[in-house]
Amino acid sequence: MTTRSRQIHLASRPTGWPTPDNFRVVEVDLGDPGPGEVLLRNTWMSVDPYMRGRMNDAKSYVPPFELGAPLDGGAVGEVVASGDDAVPVGATVLHGLGWREHAVVPARAVRVVDTERVPASAYLGVLGMPGLTAYVGLTRIAQLREGDRVLVSGAAGAVGSSVGQMARMLGASAVVGSAGSAEKVAWLTEELGFDAAVNYKDGPVGRLLAPHGPFDVYFDNVGGDHLEAAIAHLDDFGRIAACGAIAQYNDTEATPGPRNMAMFVTKKLTLRGFIVRDHDDLTAEFHERAGRWVAEGRLVGRETVVDGLDHAVDAFLDLMRGGNTGKMLVRL
Known part of the structure; x- marks a missing residue:
């Protein structure tokens, strides 16, 4: 048949x-x-x-x-x-x-x-690939520590929204996100518990983030001007988990890199890219913790x-x- x-x-x-x-x-x-x-x-x-x-x-x-x-x-x-x-x-x-x-x-x-x-x-x-990506990026790549201040771009997406919630549960002292509309900003701050969020369409993202820094961890889903802004607002020994660069996925010409790369030296910064499939060993740990967070209503x-x-x-x-x-x- x-x-x-x-x-x-x-x-x-x-x-x-x-x-x-x-x-x-x-x-x-x-x-x-x-x-x-x-x-x-x-x-x-x-x-x-x-x-x-x-x-x-x-x-x-x-x-x-x-x-x-x-x-x-x-x-x-x-x-x-x-x-x-x-x-x-x-x-x-x-x-x-x-x-x-x-x-x-x-x-x-x-x-x-x-x-x-x-x-x-x-x-x-939240219990699938996006959630696992958020968990891997925070725990293994950025090596989130108690008291860290966390910035995430694409914060209203599947990965970014999980990053913000998990960062708080893993001990971050503050979580700030960037998103593309006033409605998304309101969702992040009023429902998901972000301390602050900016609408990157309101102006240069570096200027918008200035009142909320410095940051210890940047979870990058966007690249481009967001990455440049994050480098400027990271504290000494800041860590970047490079997950994606959606701002340039459809570019037909080479995208200029951040103009402030010298700050990697002066601030002693670390950037590490990652692919979630390389970290399957964290899957069981993620399912156990995230499943509990979802059941408790803490991860939505x-x-x-x-x-x-x-x-x-x-x-x-x-x-x-x-x-x-x-x-x-x-x-x-």
Whole structure:
């Protein structure tokens, strides 16, 4: 028996900002799962900034998406047929074949998740890759210490909002964020417990941050002028966890670097980039701590939800424009 389904393929590689013309919806027929496989009906899929880099034909930490082939990414789905007793029909699982309505996946490549305790979508947000990224960046990369003052850019996104909340629970004395609207700033300060936040569209970000520094830790999701501003406002021996640089993902020309790099010497600063997949050894620790924080109501996530595979590309493009608050998700 076959299952008729649909997937999003990469039709052409974007130059600069992606457009809907770079993508194509394709109908496919999937066979029954073989031994050790499961057939999933996806219920949620994630769109994430890192996916933009995979649309380029360039060497990186993960292979580029192939032209004429389906995109992939984090997803949660229900098992509708199973060739492995360990993953029964009806189970809800986390896996890596998003951008499609159904998928046949090796059973060893899925993780059964508990949807009695938290909604399934949380495993793509605060309890998923974004949450783990925040935890790794703070604890291992920035080596957050009791009393540190923390600055995070992209603070109203899935990673940034988790960074701010976790930093406080891990002992930060102050947490300051940068976001792109007054509404996002209000969410950070009024609901998530940030001590302060700035709307970077209100003026030069360095000037906006001046009243709130100096900082001991900067968690960078943006790059560009935010990185330059953070360098200026870090205290001696400040640490930067470089997670992303969304400000330049769609640039077609080389982006100038920060003009104040000499401060790395005079302030004795440290910058370390990281990829979360290199730190899988922290996954169990993260799940234990973050699961407890979520259960206690101390770690919360907001979701921006778009419905239907037909609008998945719209969700991705809106994410790249900063149209999300919290985690951008597609409900299938």
